[in-house]
Amino acid sequence: MNELKKRFFWGNSTSSMQTEGAWDQGGKGKSVYDIRKATPEVSDWKDGIDEYHRYPEDFDLMQELGMNFYRFQISWSRVQPKGEGAFNEEGIQFYSDLIDALLERHITPMICLYHFDMPLELSEKYNGFLSRKVSDLFVKFGIEMVRRFGDRVKYWITFNEQNLYNQWGASTFAGNLHKKEGINEVYQIAHNVMMAHVQVANYIHEQTDCKIGGMLAYTEIYPATARPRDIQVAREIQEFSNNNLLDVFAEGHYSQAVLTHIKNFHIDAGFKPGDFEILSKCRSDYMCFSYYRSTVVNSEKIPENCSVDDYLKYGGEGNPYVEKTPNYGWEIDPLGFRDILNKIYHRYQIPIFPIENGIGVQESYYNEEIQDDYRIDYMRAHIQALKDAVEKDGVDVIGYLGWGLIDLPSSAGDMRKRYGVVYVNRTNHDLKDMKRVPKKSFYWLKAVIDSNGKNL
Ligand code: BG6
Secondary structure, rough: OOOOOOOOEEEEEEEOOOOOOOOOOOOOOOEEHOOOOOOOOOOOOOOOOOOOHHHHHHHHHHHHHOOEEEEEEOOHHHHHOOOOOOOOOOHHHHHHHHHHHHHOOOOEEEEEEEEOOOEEEHHHHOOHHHHHHHHHHHHHHHHHHHHHHHOOOEEEEEEEEHHHHHHHOOOHHHOOHHHHOOHHHHHHHHHHHHHHHHHHHHHHHOOOOOOOHHHOOEEEEEEEEOOOHHHHHHHHHHHHHHHHHHHHHHHHHOHHHHHHHHOOOOOOOOOOOOOOHHHOOOOOOOOOEEEEEEEEEEEHHOOOOOOHHHHHHEEEOOOOOOEOOOOOEEEEEEHHHHHHHHHHHHHOOOOEEEOOOOEEEOOOOOOOOOOHHHHHHHHHHHHHHHHHHHHHHOEEOOOEEEEEEEEOOOOOOOOOOOOOOOOOOOOOOOOOOOOOEEEEEHHHHHHHHHOOOOOO
């Protein structure tokens, strides 16, 4: 019977703006997050969980947990304050020391190069990834990072959740602060981001012994009924928001369905001569994705002549057959996770690496261990689903990374929504002492990792 690899990667995933803090220290330039203000509901982005100063302590905790893998992000504006021109050696030294601290603890690093925090100057001057110029600048930044760290860091991804740039709201992720977003702009952002990914990936494959893969936010989409139109609509969403990118990552071409749609609707996607030849060289050493939930699409709610880009906006609905997370109502669906592992692997036969998973819940610390049995249940079910994919379905999975296993502010900047197996003592508007306190799930996960997934 198949089983988890002996050197299966167990670990944690984070972004820089949700962890580092020190937003104006060490020569860092401003990113688009640094101008976001606190509101009654959320924190600002200045302090994170103070990882900039506390990473040795946090890496000790990761080591105690038994983790052998950590995905972190290099903040572009920390190493190149304006996003173009001079690099900031102090910022580069910070990451160099951080990598050494991981390696000393036998934790394999993975670098992510972009997690929505565009250097502010590139947003203001060029509208972020709406401009091909920024795509080219990203390639320069990415290659420089590979040159600096590729001797010690062998695992790379470029963009966190790259399919988010293919949908309405792409501007938010792409640092396009000023330009009104229409359908042409969404497609242009997506293509410019893809050109940036592919050029860094091609460099890695041609010039180094490092590995790189594409990364998506993969939400499982179920048709609301067996009505053929529901099934068609769910398939089209998968094709546009997932397969279109996976096809480039794995095989170097966009989906024919998407190219046909672009042609039929006269969309200006910003394709330039020579682009497709560059794309055609793209390959991935692994396919990465984040997975939190599934959703349902009901074609009856979708207006006639609606573009596929808007299907979920009109047709998305809740699923009465799955449980939801407390506080936030996200669908808990481990079978959806197993299904995605299967879908990607059997389409491309490339190793699969789920690098974000977890449950965000409101929790408070009152000098007693947090009894987060809901988190244990969530992780147990998802790790079991992964094992089933490996053992029963023959999927090649190389690791499992939780999201923010040491608490961090949510994507909206809300410290109330916590994913960690370690509590961080701060709230949205009071930094307190930021003390780290393991929750019950820390000890459960440690036993899982120690047994390489056997003791669930
Ligand atoms: C992923 C992002 O989409 O989901 C993270 O990569 C984010 O930045 C995580 O924090 C969880 O989402 P949220 O909104 O609950 O923080």
